Amino acid sequence: MKIRRTLLWLHRWVGVVAGLVILFLAITGGMLVFQHTQDRWLNPGLFPHQTGNHAPVSKALEEVARKHPDMRVQGIRLPRDKHDALVLMGGNRMIHCDPSSGAILGIRPRMGLWWQTLVKLHVNLMLGTTGGLIVEIATWTTLGLALTGLWLWWPLRIFGFRKGANFRRFNLDLHSVAGLYSSLFLIIVCITGLTMRHLHLEHPHSPGSHAPQAGARRISVDAAVHAAEAALPGARAAAVEIPPPNPHATYRI
Known part of the structure; x- marks a missing residue:
């Protein structure tokens, strides 16, 4: 019982503090999910009207x-x-083109876009390394809250709401039921978020190509994309890094 009371106290007050950070991350993360839709709504001229x-x-x-x-x-x-x-991106410019005709739809800066600011808020609260550490601690804390919440829920096993209960009891049942059904989701989100934080800078290095044949010409972007998608059946190419004018440089798709 002493361990249970201690865990209950920690679960309550640590949850209040960490919950403020997690609420902010949930809002910014939810907005990022619909970033593409919001961008198309805010800048309709940068997207094709006909398909x-x-x-x-x-x-x-x-x-x-x-x-x-x-x-x-x-x-x-x-x-x-x-x-x-x-x-198409180069320097500090992003040029939006109609994919069905190649016509230029508009140009905007490559940096300083609203959703890039939103990403920084979500990843590190725009506080650099310190903010990233705060987010990581809050995420670990949320993982602990989900696990301790399940441990505290087990003796009560509240699966629903009691009829005629007062507000205090209704609030306890609501917290128990919501916590039970969201715990698995929270555990997955926390673990994947922590994994992404520690792996987001680990990109494979592009290997240099073999010595080019004499008189050979570099293949087109379309040919490179076709080769990449053929190498991974079922996958869709999302982005292409154009190699510099170096005979040993490679496309990265």
């Missing part, structure tokens, strides 16, 4: 090279769905 078959990416590259010869395209974000734009 059709996707033209080769090279058409958009040619259009950008013709109208913006000073820009070297370093990356491409391929359309997520039939309503999305083809985005």
Whole structure:
């Protein structure tokens, strides 16, 4: 009983403190889930109004090279769905193109976008390393709250609400039922979030290609995307890193 009372006290007051951080992370995370939809609503001119078959990416590259010869395209974000734009990135510019024609829809800065600020708020509260540590501690704490909550729930085994209960009892039942059914979800979210935090910088290094054949020409972006998707059947290419003008550099898709 002493252990149970101690855990109950910790569960209550640690939950109050950590809950404020977790509530903020839940709101920003929920907004990020719908980031693409919100962006299309806020900037309708940057997205195609009519849908059709996707033209080769090279058409958009040619259009950008013709109208913006000073820009070297370093990356491409391929359309997520039939309503999305083809985005070419270089320097501090993002050029949105119609994927069915290659026509330029609009240009905006590559940095300082609202959803990028939202990502920083979600990852580290815009406080750098200190904020990241706060988020990590709050996440570990939430994982502990989910596990201790299950331990505290077990002797009571509250699966529903009692009829005619006063507010205090109703509130206890509501907390018990909601905690029970959300605990598995919370455990998964915490573990995957912590894993993403520690692995988000670990990207594989692009291997250099073999010595190029004499007179050989670099394959097009479309050919590289086709080869990548053929190598992983069922997968969809999401983005392309354009290699610099180096005969040993490779596409990264």
